[in-house]
Amino acid sequence: MWARYRRVSFTLLAPAAVLVAPAPSFAVDYLTAEQAQAESFPGADRFEVREVELSPEERAALASRLAAPFPRSRWTLRLAWRGGELLGALVVDDVVGKFERITYSVGLGPDGIIRQVEILSYRESHGQEVRLPLWRKQFVGKSAASPLRIGEDIAGISGATLSCAHVAEGVRRIAHAFPELLRAGGVTP
Amino acid sequence: MTVLRRARPALGTLVELGIRTSEGPRRATRPGWGEAALSAGWAALAEVEGAMSAFLPESDVFRFNAAPAGARLEVRSGTAAVLRLSRALWRESGGLLDVSLGTGPAAWSLDSAGGTPVLCKHAAEVRLDLGGIAKGYAVDRALEALAAAAAEAAQPPACWVNAGGDLRTRGVAVRVHLRDERAGGARPWIELREGALATSDFGARARARLAGEAPRARHVSVVSPRCCLSDALTKVVALSGRADHPLVLAHRARAFIHDPLR
Numbered sequence: 001m002w003a004r005y006r007r008v009s010f011t012l013l014a015p016a017a018v019l020v021a022p023a024p025s026f027a028v029d030y031l032t033a034e035q036a037q038a039e040s041f042p043g044a045d046r047f048e049v050r051e052v053e054l055s056p057e058e059r060a061a062l063a064s065r066l067a068a069p070f071p072r073s074r075w076t077l078r079l080a081w082r083g084g085e086l087l088g089a090l091v092v093d094d095v096v097g098k099f100e101r102i103t104y105s106v107g108l109g110p111d112g113i114i115r116q117v118e119i120l121s122y123r124e125s126h127g128q129e130v131r132l133p134l135w136r137k138q139f140v141g142k143s144a145a146s147p148l149r150i151g152e153d154i155a156g157i158s159g160a161t162l163s164c165a166h167v168a169e170g171v172r173r174i175a176h177a178f179p180e181l182l183r184a185g186g187v188t189p
Numbered sequence: 190m191t192v193l194r195r196a197r198p199a200l201g202t203l204v205e206l207g208i209r210t211s212e213g214p215r216r217a218t219r220p221g222w223g224e225a226a227l228s229a230g231w232a233a234l235a236e237v238e239g240a241m242s243a244f245l246p247e248s249d250v251f252r253f254n255a256a257p258a259g260a261r262l263e264v265r266s267g268t269a270a271v272l273r274l275s276r277a278l279w280r281e282s283g284g285l286l287d288v289s290l291g292t293g294p295a296a297w298s299l300d301s302a303g304g305t306p307v308l309c310k311h312a313a314e315v316r317l318d319l320g321g322i323a324k325g326y327a328v329d330r331a332l333e334a335l336a337a338a339a340a341e342a343a344q345p346p347a348c349w350v351n352a353g354g355d356l357r358t359r360g361v362a363v364r365v366h367l368r369d370e371r372a373g374g375a376r377p378w379i380e381l382r383e384g385a386l387a388t389s390d391f392g393a394r395a396r397a398r399l400a401g402e403a404p405r406a407r408h409v410s411v412v413s414p415r416c417c418l419s420d421a422l423t424k425v426v427a428l429s430g431r432a433d434h435p436l437v438l439a440h441r442a443r444a445f446i447h448d449p450l451r
Contacts, residue, residue: 167198
């Protein structure tokens with residue numbers, strides 16, 4: 001009965017305020033880091049948070065391996081344990097796109113293989129905000145980051161107005177850096 | 190009202206799946222069915238992407254593009270469904286919608302006579318790009334997977350899928366914000382209660398591609414019963430510059446041109 005739905009129903013919303021006010025911002029929160037770690041590692045009985053820092057030399061080596069900048073030095077590793085066994089770790093990062101800021105998590109096994117990528121939150125900037133120097137500063141070192149690598153990692157089909165290129169790039173960065181992050185956190189898988 | 194809502198990078202964009210798992214005093218259902226429904230939705234998306242992405246070596250489209258002239262390739266049923274719709278829309282639009290992007294709209298054909306659909310390549314130079322329609326099809330399939338899981342749990346389907354602007358909803362009103370592709374920001378624009386909405390941007394730096402001709406409209410949305418149809422019709426509207434194109438009317442769709450070029 002429900003499968004026969006083939007209709008359309010919509011309403012245009014009043015555009016009144018749009019003419020005078022800047023476009024309002026738009027944001028969605030999907031998951032907290034705690035929820036994401038629980039969903040990415042359902043078998044874990046304990047999570048342990050470790051703050052780690054990569055040295056400038058380690059970052060330079062990563063940047064050269066990635067053929068792309070590696071700007072971030074401080075990271076938070078959320079280690080998932082079942083008893084004494086390391087199931088993996090969750091890494092949270094954010095990227096800035098054309099007009100949006102996206103926070104995402106990558107769950108990796110101890111072998112470095114990606115188990116799950118989740119978007120934690122999405123923030124679309126105000127139309128006016130993006131013209132402010134403070135907002136623009138967030139783009140520095142990121143907008144010029146690197147060529148799109150969608151075809152290699154996460155397949156892309158064209159036609160989107162909203163690209164996941166920055167997230168794909170970030171996931172790739174984290175996957176490459178994972179052994180260094182574990183080492184910096186004193187973990188030997 | 191309890192809603193499960195998750196987003197992941199997929200189909201080259203951010204995809205959001207949402208499902209309403211309860212509303213008021215409804216009958217008890219198997220716990221965790223909502224999470225299982227989301228998993229089914231992600232699996233449906235991955236299946237379409239795996240079959241139709243131009244970047245994945247195992248995909249039907251990649252295999253076709255790499256094949257020599259005269260090749261006959263067995264393709265998945267989803268790929269065949271999208272190709273059939275593409276062929277029909279190509280005819281109906283007088284060639285405006287062309288999944289070969291000008292490399293040879295008549296140089297491929299689908300042979301479904303023997304059960305498993307077979308895609309035939311008639312010229313070496315023909316390339317297929319289902320980007321303009323497969324994303325909408327993936328949204329449709331994911332929505333059907335969510336709705337089927339709801340029906341199994343004896344719930345009325347109340348779910349939506351949004352793939353970076355290609356959106357379909359069933360039983361849930363979604364307030365859609367229209368993204369300003371040039372200045373940033375998003376303004377409330379439409380409330381979609383039932384059906385599918387696709388928005389495409391064909392500006393100079395946009396990711397969407399059109400065959401040959403320059404678009405006569407840049408920023409276009411189409412509302413129709415199915416997302417694959419909405420997705421495809423945005424190209425017809427952009428190329429013709431007509432929100433009242435006969436094809437739009439024939440498919441009981443409604444088109445919006447946000448930013449006419451001339």
